[in-house]
Amino acid sequence: MAPSVMDCGMEREQEQEQKRRFSSEEVALHRGLDDAWVVVDGEVYDVTEFLQSHPGGPEVILEHLLEKDLGQLMRGASNNSDHAHSEAAFDLLKEYHIGSLNDMPCSADSRVMHQAKRVDDKAKTYTVDLSKPLVFQVGHLGDCYQEWVHQPIVQKESPRFFGNDFLESLTKTIWWVVPVIWIPVVCWCQVIAIRRGFPVDKLLTTLPLGIFIWSLVEYTLHRFLFHVKTKSYWANTLHYLLHGCHHKHPMDGYRLVFPPTFAALFAVPLYGVIALLFSRIWAPSVFGFGLLGYVLYDVTHYFLHHGTPVNDATRNLKRYHLNHHFKMQEDSYGITSPIWDFIFGTLPAKLKYDSNVLQ
Structure with a gap:
């Protein structure tokens, strides 16, 4: 029988009590890109592995490493309200907890916070055993599924979906498989x-047109299908396979791009729509460049989770997307660009009039 969420929480609490206590001087020795510790409410966290995954980029954490305690900053109790963190952000901390600060006793308020911000917590009666295949468990969460799936677990190891090895293999795809398979198409x-008579010089017209069409498809799928609200057993199960697993395990490198089989299922109706909108001569070219837009989308998505930004544009896009995972799940649906969020009003409120986000 799977351990209850409450039992798992008690076990984690006991593990925390056994962890080390550190002095401020010891913590101060870990202030670099390859070795970064932070203090939040008197608790010490080794966030070295999380630096590249931080929505604001590693430099945001690094510039605050010298501060004695980041608790108030993370709650937005500073001059810069952009630092206000969500529950999910505090949930993530537990993955990196290594001990307590011995010269700053953990207050009663902070203990309550750490207990309240635990992934899979809140003393619900449902159980999810993360050590067992997940797909056929999540359906039992019922109304609690939406809350559970949006409390991410940041770990690079891939969780097990199915007990059957063949089914399990169908859920995993290495990112470079996407361009290798679809660019020839x-x-x-x-x-x-x-061959049907399409003028070669018109390819410069259908290239941006196909990518434009894909960008709208990307936004529509993400907003209305991938984020549909579910609560029945099979609806929860299907949603978890389609997109929920990505929000629960956002750093799973094998489930960041669509498996070719599932991508083909979306490609068939997309071609049908394009064939209705364009002539027999134009349709293959428009559809092909729409597929190119999809390839750019999937490799960009992988980069936003696992790549290192090289300029302000990629840095802003990475921050924009990771904020969708950890802070703003109800908006910011654009992946390759926030332009459709701007048009349809799903930009985060504080960004709606900030032109920098569209650069």
């Missing part, structure tokens, strides 16, 4: 169009 679609 993109090229073949252009060949078909040209």
